[in-house]
Amino acid sequence: MKLYADTTARRTRQLLSDVLALAWVAAWLWVGRQVHDTILQLRAPADSLTSAGDSVHGALTGAGDQAGRLPVVGDDLETWLDRAAGSGTTLRNAGAEMAATVENVANWLGVLTALFPILTVGGLWLWVRVRFVRRATTAQRFIDSADDLDLFALRALANQPVTALARITPDPAGAWRRRDPEAIRALAVLELRDQGLRPPSGH
Secondary structure, eight states, X not given: OOOSOSSHHHHHHHHHHHHHHHHHHHHHHHHHHHHHHHHHGGGHHHHHXXXXXXXXXXXXXXXXXXXXXXXTTHHHHHHHHHHHHHHHHHHHHHHHHHHHHHHHHXXXXXXXXXXXXXXXXXXXXXXXXXXXXXXXXXXXXXXXSHHHHHHHHHHHHHHSOHHHHHHHOSXXXXXXXXXXXXXXXXXXXXXXXXXXXXXXXXX
């Protein structure tokens, strides 16, 4: 598998794009984390509500236990206080539900904030890199003889701009048909350079 080009300029661009892609991913992961942490701060009132509910429930339940020891009215007073302690439970449950909702929103917004930019740019970067790797790996398998240079010269005639071909010879197709070795090599090098490859030494 060929991950990087042979030519210095293109390999440098590929390495730079890889570094920038990683930096982009890291930056948006950091932004997503900041969004998550900022939203999560909103659960402080919910936590206070939960704590207040626990305190009310505990205080009224304790008072009910003490009131139950009183003669005559103790049982009735304990029952009333136990019912009142239920309001603390309701308050605590409301706080817990609010905290869970804030946490879910923080998690989702944090993920989505990071995910869309990463997928947009990262997807494009990945497509370009995979495309190069596939094409360069396939092409590399054929660069081992003069006949292979002939193949890449033919590909150059089909793929390269006419102006680029004309700089090699006024009649590139005719030179290829005549098996002109210098023209074939120049055409092959033009196509290989476009693939980020170099011809083997000796060709």
